[in-house]
Amino acid sequence: MNFFVRNILLLHLLALALAFSWIHGGTRPDLLLPVIPWLTAFVLEHLLVFPQAKSTETLMEARSRIWRALVRDPLLYLTLILTVLLVIPLFNVAGAPVLDAATGQWRNPTPPYPGLPSCVKAAEHAVLLLWFPPVLVAALAAKHGLLKAGKRLLLEGLCWNGAALAVLGFAQLASGAKSVFWGTQEFAYFFSTFGYPNFAGAFFTLLFALSAGLWFGRASVNLIGTSAGSGTRLEDDTSVFERHYLLLAVLLNLGGAIASLSRAAILLCAVVCVVFGGYMVAGAWQKTEGGGRAKLIAAIIITLFVGALSFTVFAPPALKTEFTSITPSAVVERVSGRAQYHARVAREIFNDHPVFGVGGWGYPHYLTQYLTPEDVKSMQIDGGANVHNDALQFLAEQGAVGFGLLVACALALAVPLLVHAVRFCLMMAKADAEATPPAKPAWLYRLPPAVVAVFVGTAATVCHSLGDLPFRDPAILLVWVLAFACASGFLPAIRKS
Helix, strand or coil, X not given: CCHHHHHHHHHHHHHHHHXXXXXXXXXXXXXHCCCHHHHHHHHHHHHHHCCCCCCCCCHHHHHHHHHHHHHHCHHHHHHHHXXXXXXXXXXXXXXXXXXXCCCCCEECCCCCCCCCCCECCHHHXXXXXXXXXXXXXXHHHHHXXXXXXXXXXXXXXXXXXXXXXXXXXXXXXHXXXXXXXXXXXXXXXXXXXXXXXXXXXXXXXXXXXXXXXXHHHHHCCCCCCCCCCCCCCCCCCCCHHHHHCCHHHHHHHHHHHHHCCCHHHHHHHHHHHHHHHHHHHHHHHHCCCCHHHHHHHHHHHHXXXXXXXXXXXXXCHHHHHHHHCCCHHHHHHHHHCXXXXXXXXXXXXXXXXXXXXXXXXXXXXXHHHHCCHHHHHCCCCCCCCCCCCHHHHHHHHHHHHHHHHHHHHHHHHHHHHHHHHHHXXXXXHHCCCCCCCCCCCHHHHHCCHHHHHHHHHHHHHHHHHCCCCHHHCHHHHHHHHHHHHHHHHHCCCCCCC
């Protein structure tokens, strides 16, 4: 089997990720429409016809293995049900609410089939079909159609794609560009291909965490014994470049997250740095003695000093302003939604339409009728079409049924990975202790850093979604689900026996 046929599914998954992220960060449905459906169809076709085959099996045997795995995966049926649920409103359009001038009361039109999911405008609701079905098809394809090496390569490809996008962003900043790709549409602020800074921030923060995990997995093979099951095959004489080339992707993705000037991204990157830094330092500390620990302390001091000096001297005023505005009260206010009316309005819409919601992008159409006179005086214009809380907006627009299916899809990806990781840790705990045991707690340092990074990075995106809308950007959504789908590539298969 030639290289192209063997990797055609991997190449199309990368193409799908590149299309979402480079076409204005996935926020231009008019530009996505000619591309995404075709790429999704190709990914689905190659999953069923040209999956990656093991060296011990034929292509036909690989197909049979993939088909059996697919029909046993709950994610397949959740994807089908969710897709049907999103298609129905296209044929059950209710229209926008109307204010009766005589009575001053709002009248919400009844859809042709009141008991079924509906929407306000079919064209607006149809955008969701460019988000969720392609992303879930990609997750199924990566989970079942790629071998472990393919999953590892795909995750690394996503990290380098983020690095390339960060380079584009820096180039645009350096040239004084006023628009994405030096176009004519001006933005108050943008970074790389993302016209909304918080989208850029969430995207690069997630990829910063993932690339840090991949880099540490290679750099720490002989440091804290993390090579077991990681899929990393590095010899003692491996060059410094082979161990640390991924550090470039780490720095570029971190720089992209900070350059987005998203306060949530800056805060979450700091949290990721603390969590992963503590994880790395604790492991290295327990595996070194004397002079090694002195070098480690020196490295920590130098890193902190260089970081503080770089921020003080080189950070632009806009970044310093955003950084100083990050306070505990501001974080609590943003997450709770107390500062604005959006969270309250979304809850009221959900209470009035609890089963199927008001349809995709129905929130801005229903917003006005729930505003108080005080809310109208301070009505948000720029960015006011969103709740800035993904869970609340999906509840309002897709109802309990649609939101429940979205959560179920996420759990269908995360729970099997978590179970696999726990089983692997328990299996390793039963194994004989090595001559040089790994750092404590042993179960954590037996887990490949890339898997730890997946949990840390995806958790950061979930935290970001409590005060913004990262899951309403398909570029972020795709990387998020593919992180779960690819993480098993770093864990060994565990026989049931």
